[in-house]
Amino acid sequence: MNITFRLNGKEVTVEARPDKRLSAILRDDLNLKGIRKGCGTGYCGSCIVLMDDLLVSSCLIPAFAARHxxxxxxxxxxxxxxxxxILTGFKEANVHLCTYCAPARILSTAYxxxxxxxxxxxQIVDNISAVQCRCSSFSHLKRGIVQASIHLNKRKNNG
Ligand code: FES
Ligand code: FES
Known part of the structure; x- marks a missing residue:
């Protein structure tokens, strides 16, 4: 079937089986490699995207549910x-993310x-657990998120 949705602000249509996972459509058909191949079961968080402003694991979303x-x-x-x-906040707190988890970590922080x-x-601790990682420092991540919130807040207050 044809699946039409807005992707990063532009309308796209792909031909896919209705049960094909959104993660596979984004990564394999549309070449968006920021979607990592992970558990495929909604556990690791490495395929996270924002869908209608909600944070979702795209490996759990069948193509038909992504329509519109x-x-x-x-x-x-x-x-x-x-x-x-967010990047500035993370840098200030010495958060070192690998390329595998960085996209999901940044999107979950933004959400x-x-x-x-x-x-x-x-809330920060809860948020960190959305993306599985045993190699980055938990305390640095917490500080990085606080720093990111300070930068976001400052920019919003300055209009
Ligand atoms: S690949 Fe692990 S949550 Fe989607
Ligand atoms: S999985 Fe990327 S820093 Fe741990």
């Missing part, structure tokens, strides 16, 4: 000022900060 949705991947999000704020620009420690 607005999907943002890291390729689109990296063009935003929010992306720069949380859109909902709550000054998150509580509990």
């Amino acid at each position: 949705k607005s999907i943002i991947t890291i390729e689109g999000f990296s063009q935003t000022k929010e992306f720069s704020d 949380m900060l859109r909902k709550n620009i000054m998150p509580t420690e509990e």
